[in-house]
Amino acid sequence: MAYLQLRGIEKTFGEQRVIKGVNLEVQPGEFVVFVGPSGCGKSTLLRLIAGLETATAGTILLEGRDITNLPSSKRDLAMVFQSYALYPHMSVYENMSFALKLAKADPALIEEKVSRAAKILNLNDYLMRTPKELSGGQRQRVAIGRAIVRAPKVFLFDEPLSNLDAALRGQTRIEIAKLHRDLGATTIYVTHDQVEAMTLADRVVVLRDGLVEQVGTPLELYDRPANQFVAQFIGTPQMNMVAAANLKALGSKSGLKIPEGGYVGLRPESVILVAPGEGEFEAKVELVEALGAETLIYVSTAWGAQLVARQTSRTPLTAGANVGVKIDTSTAHFFDAKGRVAAVN
Amino acid sequence: MKRLLPRLLMAPAIGTLFLWMIVPLVMSIYFSVIRYNLMQPDQVGFIGLENFEYFITDPSFMTATMNTLLLVGSVIVITVVFGTLIALLTDDPFPGRNIVRILLISPFFVMPTVNALLWKHMMMNPIYGVLAQVWMFFGFTPVDWLTDWPLWSVILIVSWQWLPFATLIFVTSLQSMDREQLEASRMDGANYLQQLRYLYIPHLGRSFAVVVMIEMIFLLSVFAEIYTTTGGGPGDASTNIAFLIFKQALLNFDAGVASAGALFAVVLANIAGVFLIRMVGKNLDK
Numbered sequence: 001m002a003y004l005q006l007r008g009i010e011k012t013f014g015e016q017r018v019i020k021g022v023n024l025e026v027q028p029g030e031f032v033v034f035v036g037p038s039g040c041g042k043s044t045l046l047r048l049i050a051g052l053e054t055a056t057a058g059t060i061l062l063e064g065r066d067i068t069n070l071p072s073s074k075r076d077l078a079m080v081f082q083s084y085a086l087y088p089h090m091s092v093y094e095n096m097s098f099a100l101k102l103a104k105a106d107p108a109l110i111e112e113k114v115s116r117a118a119k120i121l122n123l124n125d126y127l128m129r130t131p132k133e134l135s136g137g138q139r140q141r142v143a144i145g146r147a148i149v150r151a152p153k154v155f156l157f158d159e160p161l162s163n164l165d166a167a168l169r170g171q172t173r174i175e176i177a178k179l180h181r182d183l184g185a186t187t188i189y190v191t192h193d194q195v196e197a198m199t200l201a202d203r204v205v206v207l208r209d210g211l212v213e214q215v216g217t218p219l220e221l222y223d224r225p226a227n228q229f230v231a232q233f234i235g236t237p238q239m240n241m242v243a244a245a246n247l248k249a250l251g252s253k254s255g256l257k258i259p260e261g262g263y264v265g266l267r268p269e270s271v272i273l274v275a276p277g278e279g280e281f282e283a284k285v286e287l288v289e290a291l292g293a294e295t296l297i298y299v300s301t302a303w304g305a306q307l308v309a310r311q312t313s314r315t316p317l318t319a320g321a322n323v324g325v326k327i328d329t330s331t332a333h334f335f336d337a338k339g340r341v342a343a344v345n
Numbered sequence: 346m347k348r349l350l351p352r353l354l355m356a357p358a359i360g361t362l363f364l365w366m367i368v369p370l371v372m373s374i375y376f377s378v379i380r381y382n383l384m385q386p387d388q389v390g391f392i393g394l395e396n397f398e399y400f401i402t403d404p405s406f407m408t409a410t411m412n413t414l415l416l417v418g419s420v421i422v423i424t425v426v427f428g429t430l431i432a433l434l435t436d437d438p439f440p441g442r443n444i445v446r447i448l449l450i451s452p453f454f455v456m457p458t459v460n461a462l463l464w465k466h467m468m469m470n471p472i473y474g475v476l477a478q479v480w481m482f483f484g485f486t487p488v489d490w491l492t493d494w495p496l497w498s499v500i501l502i503v504s505w506q507w508l509p510f511a512t513l514i515f516v517t518s519l520q521s522m523d524r525e526q527l528e529a530s531r532m533d534g535a536n537y538l539q540q541l542r543y544l545y546i547p548h549l550g551r552s553f554a555v556v557v558m559i560e561m562i563f564l565l566s567v568f569a570e571i572y573t574t575t576g577g578g579p580g581d582a583s584t585n586i587a588f589l590i591f592k593q594a595l596l597n598f599d600a601g602v603a604s605a606g607a608l609f610a611v612v613l614a615n616i617a618g619v620f621l622i623r624m625v626g627k628n629l630d631k
Binding site: 050051052071072073074077078079081082083085086087088089090098099102103146150 | 523525526528529530531532533534535539543544547548550
């Protein structure tokens with residue numbers, strides 16, 4: 001029995017269908033990440049769960065209870081907003097205790113819950129400050145603290161790291177992961193950053209144009225993408241997509257049946273550069289990105305395909321050099337003309 | 346040399362400003378310490394603070410001071426309260442909102458004298474005024490507003506004129522209200538009244554300060570509305586300091602006492618100003 005269940009959720013704004021029927025089950029304690037390009041409806045879906053928007057069709061169940069038409073405050077959910085949405089005229093303590101105060105909780109209990117949350121988040125020294133006296137990372141923690149204090153059934157995060165600088169983002173990501181492990185709370189997290197999705201999630205939900213493209217663990221999505229979109233969305237640099245027509249030679253060599261009019265997807269680590277003449281085909285180096293631990297080499301073939309290869313060793317190659325390309329067909333992905341995964345054997 | 350030229354070039358502007366400010370002030374001070382009555386041109390000379398004594402012991406003086414404070418205070422309270430309500434009411438989109446907003450703001454474009462005449466003749470006239478018609482429709486005796494409630498009539502007229510100003514400031518302030526904060530408070534379980542108390546009112550704090558300060562400056566010297574409607578009467582029931590000064594200068598022809606009154610008005614404005622700035626200044630720091 002799923003903890004949180006979405007059944008056939010649809011949402012229209014005027015003429016525009018933003019969510020086109022989403023079904024999803026979230027297990028207790030799970031960390032689920034919604035990821036997708038901008039405008040895919042991931043934030044809208046989160047807001048529908050939060051009750052900030054009303055679904056046009058479908059039902060939302062939490063612990064078997066229908067919450068589709070309940071007001072947000074009655075749903076037992078807490079949300080961390082992109083802008084943190086801290087109340088600017090209240091101190092950190094007042095911000096964190098606001099919900100309990102409105103619920104007329106016992107002041108001693110409020111005090112206890114707030115100080116426990118503050119301790120978890122290392123906010124004890126800042127309780128009497130106002131949000132504008134805090135740094136971005138501290139504000140972020142207050143926003144999370146405000147959610148923790150309410151002890152909700154599900155935590156909702158709406159792109160919480162997008163306002164932080166790169167270094168702090170990585171650090172906060174780790175803190176959120178640790179926090180989730182400590183609290184064991186069911187969490188739904190929205191992001192457009194697939195690195196965040198891969199590192200935080202138990203399961204990732206990839207959305208496009210209001211539809212779920214694939215649901216799975218991060219490595220499932222990486223190793224077995226359901227379609228071309230997911231394959232290209234997950235992983236940096238992007239998976240190489242080569243028109244199958246250009247790889248006929250490869251097909252005949254490896255004995256695989258490459259789908260007519262389809263595509264072959266190759267992760268950058270499946271593209272291996274060798275000395276000219278030793279590979280399956282020839283290519284010319286266009287650009288070398290040496291990142292230290294790994295090196296990305298962009299090559300173009302005589303028939304116009306662009307490929308990127310990733311290797312963990314450094315390279316003496318420079319732009320303009322001729323290389324041979326070998327393909328690790330065991331990790332190649334095959335898609336038919338419509339972008340769906342194709343059987344090749 | 347390098348400093349001389351810019352100073353020289355700025356001198357005309359600074360000089361003009363200086364003269365513009367200082368000359369009237371000095372002349373007021375000068376007139377307030379000499380005997381200067383147009384009805385008695387033969388009696389001249391330095392009389393010290395006697396003009397101030399005349400002004401302050403004038404039987405109308407206390408009434409005028411109280412009327413001034415009551416007028417300023419009431420109009421500020423009315424415009425801030427109703428301005429906030431109207432701004433909140435028109436904050437959410439509805440069909441025709443822009444037209445409604447223009448209509449709400451238009452009273453501010455009406456000249457004070459015209460405004461006063463409109464109210465005097467079209468609204469408050471006990472025989473053919475709109476209010477009299479309403480009263481008669483419900484079977485009541487029409488109220489002769491300007492005779493029975495002179496000061497409150499003036500307050501109503503001035504409030505009508507200044508309400509749009511307050512509304513305008515609050516409407517613009519509400520537009521910068523953070524939507525996510527409101528959503529967060531909704532998730533925290535706040536109803537509209539609680540949102541009002543914990544989010545909207547604190548957010549409007551700075552605008553309250555601006556409205557109170559600006560209105561105070563302009564309302565201390567309300568004159569046209571009083572002159573056009575009640576003429577300060579009946580008796581001195583609707584006389585404020587500005588109107589009392591006018592009476593001294595142009596009805597009693599006593600320029601000396603009028604100047605003393607003008608200086609008193611400056612002092613009063615400063616006292617009120619200090620209190621108000623103390624009260625609202627905290628908001629401006631934020």
